[in-house]
Amino acid sequence: MSKTAGTGQRSEPVTAEREPLGWLPWTTLALSIVGVAVAAYLTYEHFTAGSTLACPDTGVVNCMKVTSSQYSRVFGIPVALLGLAFFLGMTALSLPPLWRTASPWPARLRLAAVVVGVVFVCYLIWAELFRIDAICLWCTVVHALTLVLFGLVVVREALTSP
Amino acid sequence: MSRRVEQKARAREKVAALQAAQARAERRKRLLLAFGAVAVVVIVVAGLVIIRLAGGGSSKTATGPSGSADTQIVGALKDIPDSTFTDVGTDAVQAGPSAITAPALTAGGKPKVLYIGAEFCPYCAAERWPVTVALSRFGTFSNLGTTHSSGDDVFPNTATLSFHGASYTSQYLAFTGVETTTNEQVNGQYAPLDTPTAEDQKTFDTYNQPPYVKSGGSIPFVDLGGKFVASGASYSPEILAGKTQAEISAALKDPSSPIAKAIDGSANVYTAALCNVTGNQPANVCTSPAVTAAAGKLGKS
Numbered sequence A: 001m002s003k004t005a006g007t008g009q010r011s012e013p014v015t016a017e018r019e020p021l022g023w024l025p026w027t028t029l030a031l032s033i034v035g036v037a038v039a040a041y042l043t044y045e046h047f048t049a050g051s052t053l054a055c056p057d058t059g060v061v062n063c064m065k066v067t068s069s070q071y072s073r074v075f076g077i078p079v080a081l082l083g084l085a086f087f088l089g090m091t092a093l094s095l096p097p098l099w100r101t102a103s104p105w106p107a108r109l110r111l112a113a114v115v116v117g118v119v120f121v122c123y124l125i126w127a128e129l130f131r132i133d134a135i136c137l138w139c140t141v142v143h144a145l146t147l148v149l150f151g152l153v154v155v156r157e158a159l160t161s162p
Numbered sequence B: 001m002s003r004r005v006e007q008k009a010r011a012r013e014k015v016a017a018l019q020a021a022q023a024r025a026e027r028r029k030r031l032l033l034a035f036g037a038v039a040v041v042v043i044v045v046a047g048l049v050i051i052r053l054a055g056g057g058s059s060k061t062a063t064g065p066s067g068s069a070d071t072q073i074v075g076a077l078k079d080i081p082d083s084t085f086t087d088v089g090t091d092a093v094q095a096g097p098s099a100i101t102a103p104a105l106t107a108g109g110k111p112k113v114l115y116i117g118a119e120f121c122p123y124c125a126a127e128r129w130p131v132t133v134a135l136s137r138f139g140t141f142s143n144l145g146t147t148h149s150s151g152d153d154v155f156p157n158t159a160t161l162s163f164h165g166a167s168y169t170s171q172y173l174a175f176t177g178v179e180t181t182t183n184e185q186v187n188g189q190y191a192p193l194d195t196p197t198a199e200d201q202k203t204f205d206t207y208n209q210p211p212y213v214k215s216g217g218s219i220p221f222v223d224l225g226g227k228f229v230a231s232g233a234s235y236s237p238e239i240l241a242g243k244t245q246a247e248i249s250a251a252l253k254d255p256s257s258p259i260a261k262a263i264d265g266s267a268n269v270y271t272a273a274l275c276n277v278t279g280n281q282p283a284n285v286c287t288s289p290a291v292t293a294a295a296g297k298l299g300k301s
Helices: A023-047 A063-067 A079-093 A096-100 A105-132 A137-160 B002-053 B071-078 B082-088 B122-135 B198-207 B245-251 B258-278 B289-297
Strands: B110-117 B140-142 B145-148 B159-162 B167-169 B174-179 B181-186 B189-192 B221-224 B228-231
Touching: A023 A063, A023 A079, A023 A096, A023 A137, A063 A105, A063 A137, A079 A105, A079 A137, A105 A137, A105 B002, A137 B002, B071 B140, B071 B245, B082 B258, B082 B289, B110 B122, B110 B198, B110 B258, B122 B159, B122 B258, B145 B181, B159 B245, B167 B174, B198 B221, B221 B258, B228 B258, B245 B258, B258 B289
Parallel strands: B110 B174
Antiparallel strands: B110 B221, B140 B167, B145 B159, B181 B189, B221 B228
16 A cells, blocks of 8 residues: 555655654754844844944943953954854754754764853853953853753763664 | 473563663763763853852953053054055045034144044044054154053953153144043043143034034044044954054054054045145155045045
């Protein structure tokens, strides 16, 4: 019954049952998408000189002071743009087919990305606290998302490794 | 026969149980590693926050007092080769002085350049460089100061010069530089520094308003002999981020440097405006290719 008439090729069963992904991959995908939105906003603000940045600009919480500091670029590349690239990559790597694939590479790339991300976040938190003397609210959202993504990916890898 | 089958089944069960126990132990080990990694990250971040809250490692580079510019910096501003001015052109300049129709601004029988800014202001920090470079082509500064913009504002700690206490001699131009405040706060306000004369304040109030400038009351404000006015920075202070005065002044000779492109380029436009004010004197400056080309960048209010 499962043969395709006239071709002799097997067709895929229409009602194939897939094992559910569970909440970890879906949460990773959702947080990555939120990260894309926040990082895109920060990137837009970086290239428009932060004229519409929704954040206080005096006192300890001062997004402009952070996003216009020398630490807002790494090797000439805006940190906001690097963040956007990170979250776009994480979104792509967190799509359901890449969780289900038998290839080990998506999992390795996810793990490498979150490890690099979390190291970078630690550097940026250090810069905010000890060099710039100001906290950027939107950047903190990005930092928190990266830290949570790190936790989710690492735990997921521990649960699914052979 | 059935006993042998039973024994085999028992052995299989034992092996399966052993394998399951090993798998569980392996899984526990992996989870322990994963949660350990997460814990390390949490401890590092929390540690950074706790150390900062405890008052450790704070950097306060912007709250120091202003100093005086050494001869190396002042010399570098005056010794930029003509070829560098020509090579940088004006492509990196985002805004320039605009022509206005107003009574001539003079002092001592010479056209007067009036600069009003403040030491805390990052845009003033950026603009002092091209203003000083341009004026250095018409005369000589003495007692130029060094300072930096506020550490609590945008483009924090931008290294710059200060006109507070500086004097300028030129056979073509007079110059008044007013720095209204320092970069240090006292009771939530930047400490007052220079007070403009009533005449200079009137010039500021009158010509630092639309239609002469785009937005009124901003600093820095520069009036060039009553013929041109500029308000705000002509390039982004971000270009100077993390640089010292010595590094900035040293970069001015290198036409490939973004700093030279911004500062020397802006100085070309200021020089073109000043040449208009001085009647194209001195000729060697005002007829240089860079200056004649930069005249096209002057705006109209």
